Amino acid sequence: MKTQAVMAVAFASTFAIATPAGAQDRSDWPSNFTVGTASQGGTYFAYGSGWANFVAENLGVSGGAEITGGPVQNMALVHTGDLKFGLTTMGPARESMEGNSPLAPGMKMDNVCAMFPMYETPFSVTALSSSGITSIADIPDGATIGFGPAGSTSDTYFPRMMETLGVDFERRNGSWSDLGGQLQDGLIDVVAFAAGIPIPAVSQLEVQTDVNIIGMTDAEAETIINNFPVSEFIIPAATYQSLEEPSRVVSMWNFAMVNCDVPESFVYEITKLTMENNDKMVSIHKAARNSVPENYTKNNVLPWHPGAARWFNENGYPIEDSRIK
Numbered sequence: 394m395k396t397q398a399v400m401a402v403a404f405a406s407t408f409a410i411a412t413p414a415g416a417q418d419r420s421d422w423p424s425n426f427t428v429g430t431a432s433q434g435g436t437y438f439a440y441g442s443g444w445a446n447f448v449a450e451n452l453g454v455s456g457g458a459e460i461t462g463g464p465v466q467n468m469a470l471v472h473t474g475d476l477k478f479g480l481t482t483m484g485p486a487r488e489s490m491e492g493n494s495p496l497a498p499g500m501k502m503d504n505v506c507a508m509f510p511m512y513e514t515p516f517s518v519t520a521l522s523s524s525g526i527t528s529i530a531d532i533p534d535g536a537t538i539g540f541g542p543a544g545s546t547s548d549t550y551f552p553r554m555m556e557t558l559g560v561d562f563e564r565r566n567g568s569w570s571d572l573g574g575q576l577q578d579g580l581i582d583v584v585a586f587a588a589g590i591p592i593p594a595v596s597q598l599e600v601q602t603d604v605n606i607i608g609m610t611d612a613e614a615e616t617i618i619n620n621f622p623v624s625e626f627i628i629p630a631a632t633y634q635s636l637e638e639p640s641r642v643v644s645m646w647n648f649a650m651v652n653c654d655v656p657e658s659f660v661y662e663i664t665k666l667t668m669e670n671n672d673k674m675v676s677i678h679k680a681a682r683n684s685v686p687e688n689y690t691k692n693n694v695l696p697w698h699p700g701a702a703r704w705f706n707e708n709g710y711p712i713e714d715s716r717i718k
Contacts, residue, residue: 421656425455428649429467429479432460432542434570434597436589436680437480440511443677444649445478447670448663463545464647465489465496471652472502478655481505482514482546483646484622487694496544506653506698506718508660509667510688512589512680513644514546515626516554516617519584519595521576522603526583529613534561536582539572546645547587554617554643555585569594577602589647589680590632599635606633608640617643646691651698653718660700668704686710 426448430441442458449456459476461467467479468489481489488494489502520526532538538555541547543566555562565572565581573594575581586592598604606628609617614625626644630636649667651660667674667684674681689710696718697705705712 418658422454422659423477423655426477427457427459429461429470429476430458431463431467431480431545432568432570434568434573434592434594435463435541436512436514436592436678437463439593440589440678440680441480444667444674447673447677448666451666452662454659462542463548465494465544465546465549467650468502468505469494469496471650472500472504474504474652474654477652478508479505479650480511480647481650483648483692483694485546485549486648486650487622488549490694495549503696504653505650505695506701507692507695508649508651508698508701509664509686510684510691511647511649512683513626513646514587514589515628515642515644516547516551516585516587516623517628517640517642518607519576519586519598520582520605520607521579522605524582524605526607527605528607529555529558529560529609532560532562532583535563536560537563537565537580539565539567539575539581539584541572541585541587542566542568545587547585550621550623550645551585551587554621557616557620558613570597573598576604587645589678590628591679595633599633604635606635606640608642611641614641614643646688648692648695650695651701653696653698655698655700657698657700657703660698661703662700664701664704668708 428441428445431437445456445458464481464485467481470476471479492499492501540551572584576584623643623645628640630639668686674684702712702717
C-alpha cells in the first residue's frame with residue numbers, strides 16, 4: 394500500500410526552536426517516523442511534509458512524508474502500523490472506524506488515535522473560464538470530472554454529492570497536479586477539489602490560465618449538508634486571484650492521527666511543539682491558521698492518544714478519560 398516517500402533529516406534550520414524535549418527519557422522513542430499524506434499538488438502533501446520536517450528538526454528524530462492515496466489509505470496504514478502517523482478527514486475516519494472502509498470492508502480500524510486538529514477541507518469545483526461553466530447547474534450531462542486520487546476524501550464524497558445534486562458525469566481519478574494539467578489541456582471538463590485552501594494545484598492553475606472557482610447556491614449547500622457529514626464553509630475572496638467575492642461551499646474537518654501504540658512521551662512532545670507554535674505551522678501552509686488547540690472539539694470520531702490528551706488537559710482543553718485510548 395505504500396508509495397513514494399519523501400524524507401527529511403533532523404538538522405537545524407530556520408524552523409528550529411527551543412524545546413525541552415531533550416530532557417525527556419527517549420529510550421522508547423522511534424529512531425525515525427513517517428507521516429502519510431496524499432498526492433503531490435494537494436494540501437495534505439504540502440502540510441504533511443512541512444510538518445514532518447518541523448518535527449524532525451526540533452525533536453531530533455529523522456522524519457518525513459509519504460505520498461499515499463489520502464485519508465482512507467492513511468487510516469489503514471496507521472491502523473496496521475505500517476505508518477505511525479497520518480492525516481485524515483473525519484468522514485473517512487468514521488467509516489474506517491466502523492469497518493466500512495472501501496479498502497478493507499469489515500475491518501474496524503480502531504488502533505488509530507487523534508493527535509491535533511488541522512483545518513477544514515472545503516469542497517469546491519474548478520473549470521476553465523472558456524468552458525462557460527460558472528455553476529454546478531452548468532455542468533453538462535456526461536461531463537468528465539476529476540475527483541482526485543482514488544480513495545481520497547474528494548473521491549469518496551464528491552461523486553455522491555454531485556449525484557445528489559443531479560449532475561450526470563464521467564469519473565476521472567488522478568493526482569491534483571495531474572488533473573489540473575488535464576483540465577488546462579481540455580482533457581476533462583471540471584475538477585472537483587477537496588483540500589485545505591489555498592490548494593497548490595489551483596493556485597498554479599490560475600496563474601497559467603483563466604479559471605472559474607465555483608461555489609454552491611444556498612439550496613445546493615443545504616441539500617448537501619442535510620445528506621453528508623459536512624458543514625457550511627466560506628472560501629474568502631483573497632484565497633485565489635480568480636475569486637472576486639467569497640464563495641459558499643461545504644467542508645469537513647481534518648485531524649493528524651497516530652497509531653495508538655506510539656510512545657506517550659513522543660506524541661506529547663509532538664503535540665506540544667505543534668500546538669504551541671502556530672506561527673511556524675502557518676509558515677508551512679496557510680491552512681494551518683486553523684491548527685489551533687481550540688479546534689480540538691471538532692474531533693467527535695477518533696479516540697485521543699494519551700500523549701496528545703495529556704497536553705490538551707494540561708493546557709485547559711479538557712478531554713474526558715472515556716475519550717482517551
